[in-house]
Amino acid sequence: MAKATIQLEGLACPSCLQKIEGATKSLNGVVKESVKVLFNAAKVKLDFDQSVVTIGEIEAAITKVGYVVKKSQVKE
Amino acid sequence: MQQLILRNKNKIAAASGLLIAVGFASHLLFGQEQVSVVALIIASILGIAPIAIQAYQALRVKVVSIDVLVTIAVGGAFIIKNFEESAIVTFLFLFGAYLEQRTLNKTRSAIKELTEMAPQSAVRLTEDGESEEIDIDDVDVGDLLLVKTGAQVPVDGTVREGSGYINEASITGESVAVGKEIGSKVFAGTILDNGTITIVADRVGEDTTFAKIIELVEEAQDSKSEAERFIDRFAKYYTPLVLLLSAIVWLISRNIELAITILVLGCPGALVIGVPVSNVAGIGNGARHGVLLKGSEVIHDFSRTDVMVFDKTGTLTIGSPTVAATHYYGGDDAMVKSAILSVERQSDHPLARAIVNHLGELALATVDETDVIKGGGIAARVDGKSIIIGNAALIAERGITISDEAASHIRALEEEGNSLVLVALEGVLVALFGIRDQIRSGVEHDLRRLKRLGVKRLILLSGDNQGTVDQVARHLGLTEAHGHMLPEEKAHFVKGLQQEGHIVAFVGDGVNDSPSLALAQVGIAMGSGTDVAIETSEVVLMNSDFSRLPHALGLAKATARNMKQNIVIAVGVVLFLLSMVFFSPWMNMSIGMLVHEGSILVVILNGMRLLRYRPRKLT
Structure with a gap:
């Protein structure tokens, strides 16, 4: 299980939270309860299983709902 | 394509x-109806594109966002050929979003300044004495790092060589140079002045x-109180509900105009953003002034505080007793x-230290x-003579007579809140010292400000003797003071x-984690940025100021x-608009x-006032 911290470009609307949450939680391998979107810091924190899903796929899911990923950090 | 439009x-x-x-202009000034309609249609289509994309993205993850409401409303306006409305609504929505983004960034600026102070690189010394610049992420525990004048300390560490003065504002909020020498601890993000x-x-x-x-502040800004979680849950069902309401209105009245108007009016904008904005600005202000407030629940409790309890006399005093x-x-x-x-110079006892300092340099x-x-x-x-230095109990126990004169001195000093040290030489009382801790400067003034802010009772709980405690209480105008208290009794x-x-x-002080700190609704640690203090309390004062x-x-x-004002503004606006549509x-x-x-801009601007908050001075 790895911990990811993903830095996004600034978030403005509160429905962003719901969108990003929805997009990441729907991925297999992401621990649903661990998903935390920090609105003001524009960060997503989540735990995921690296054997099921990659950080790249998680980033892609966020990009797909319309947000720009600046950088992400993964800690095992 | 989607990305391009959104960007x-x-x-x-x-x-x-x-x-x-x-x-x-073409409609009003030149009477060119054709041109006017075409311009408005293009404006509508341009404007709705990004909104519709956002709506689609939201629907894909099963969220009925505001974008969805607006997209449907604009679509409706198109159907009834009201291009004026569709153009203006999309424009206002986009322009509003732009202003929101700009102003929101302002409210977050305080934290951003803080995170931007994070060190980026370090200079590592290799074994053969060479130095190399490396990325901050590549620094490992145990590395030897060089910090030059004007540079940032890259990580938490211990000084191995050299000395200098460090500005620790990023940690304590106090820009005072602190001297560091071999063995001193230094903190990441602080700056070596010389x-x-x-x-x-x-x-x-x-x-x-x-x-x-930084992590704590970021989490605090997003932590939600019970009320906010309620608003969030509410907002989640609120938008679909508005959609439903508008559909019902349309089915009954067959009036598209009315139905789409309800869609727009029902947008929850200011309600969802109002409280978080106050929260961010308030916590941001604190972070800049060495005050960490851990989230909006804490702010809520703290704002209602009516009793403030001080642990230890040392919270109010300098902590170094003097004769x-x-x-x-x-x-x-x-x-x-x-x-x-x-004799006394051999002891570490604070009272002995006070006496040594008082006597100064003498022949030994x-x-x-x-x-x-x-x-x-x-x-x-x-020099062969017996000497006893100690408290009154010890002197009495050793059967040393105390003259009437000395007894009256003892009574007077005790009443003033002094700790007593008596000295007997060869079985005769020769000296008496009254030792007292000094009140921290400004404390009296600060306590009055706390009272002015609505704290009704200021209470001191201390392990010191009642006389000392009473004296401090009298001097500072505390409501109550209790001495001889053990940690369990305080709790x-x-x-x-x-x-x-x-x-x-x-x-x-957050150092000894007394149960009271956890028990109180608001635990306030006056730590000097220690981990324990940061983790165990609700409010942290970053230096012992x-x-x-x-x-x-x-x-x-x-x-x-500010939060309450924003809720009132937001709810008021929605109610006002919805009632207007019918009347x-x-x-x-x-x-x-x-x-x-x-109204969204108003709540954001209202929240921004908090960034400039300063406590009012006493007149």
Whole structure:
């Protein structure tokens, strides 16, 4: 299980939270309860299983709902 | 394509605004109806594109967002060929979003400044004495790092070589230069004002104090109170509900105009953003002034505090006792003083230290047969003479007579709150010292400000003797003071206050994690940025500066007030608009959108006032 911290470009609307949450939680391998979107810091924190899903796929899911990923950090 | 449109949202807003201007000008000034309609249609299509994409993205993850409402409303306006409305509504929505983004960034600026202070690189010394610049992420625990004048300390570490003065503002909020020498601890993010030092990395990356502070502040800004979670849940069902309401209205009245107007008016904009904005601005202000408020729940509780309890006399005093009064009985002072100094300088006891400092440099005598009597004092032989230095109990126990004169001195000094040290030489009382801790400067003033902010009772709980505690209380105008208190008794006392219905804030130094700090609704740690203090309490004053306390309380109150104002504004606007749609003939989509976007800006601007908050000075 790895911990990811993903830095996004600034978030403005509160429905962003719901969108990003929805997009990441729907991925297999992401621990649903661990998903935390920090609105003001524009960060997503989540735990995921690296054997099921990659950080790249998680980033892609966020990009797909319309947000720009600046950088992400993964800690095992 | 989607990305391209979203990224150019602001340009699209500008273009659509321009087209609307063209449309109205050709209609009003030149009577060119054809041109006007075409311009407005293009403006609508341009404007709705990014909104519709966002709506689609939201629907894909099963969220009915505001974008969905607006997209349907604009679609409806198109169907009834009201291009004027569709153009203006999309423009206002985009322009509003732009302004929101701009102003929101302002409210977050305080935290951003903080995170931007994070060190980026370090200079590592290799084994052969070479230095190399490396990325901050590549620093490992145990690395030897060089910090030059003007540079940032990259990680938490210990000084191995050299010395200098460091500005620790990023940690303590106080820009005072602190001297560092070999063995001193230094913190990541602080700046070396002068000197050059070599440090050994103790903690790197996310483990540094600085990183922890940032993480804490970031989490605090997003932490939600019960009320906010309610609003969130509410908002989740609110938008689908508005959609449903508008559908029902349409089915009954067959009036598309009315149905789509309801869609726009029902947008929850200001309601969802109002409270978080106050929260962010308030916590941001605190972070800049060395006050960490851990989230909006804390702000809520803290703002309602009516009893403040201070743990230990040391919270209010400097913590280094000094000799306040001396009496010598019998002659030959010099010999007596030298004997006392010779014995006391061997002890670490704070009272002994106070006496040593008081006596200063004197000739020393030979001391032997030193015997430390726990809880009493010290007995020894100085140049062959027996000497006893200790409290009144010890002196009495050794059967030493206390003259009437000395007894009256003792009574007077005790009443003034002094700790007493008596000295007997060869079985005769020769000296009496009254030792007292000094009140921290400004504390009296700060306590008055706390009272002014609505704290009704200021209580001191201390392990010191009642006399000392009473004296401090009298001097500072505390409501109550209780001495001889053990940690369990303090906790019990706090529990008692809570049972009486008080909201208790407990101020401790955060070092010894007393149960009271956890028990009180608001635990306030006056730490110097230690991990324990940061983790165990609700509010952290980053340096032991007591004057931050009124700022913290005042800020919490101002923030709580600000949140309430924003909720009132947001709810008021929605109610006002929805009632207008049924009772007023002039209400339409465009005006509704204008009022909505306006109210969002109003709550953001209102929140921004908190960034400038300063506690009011006493007059």
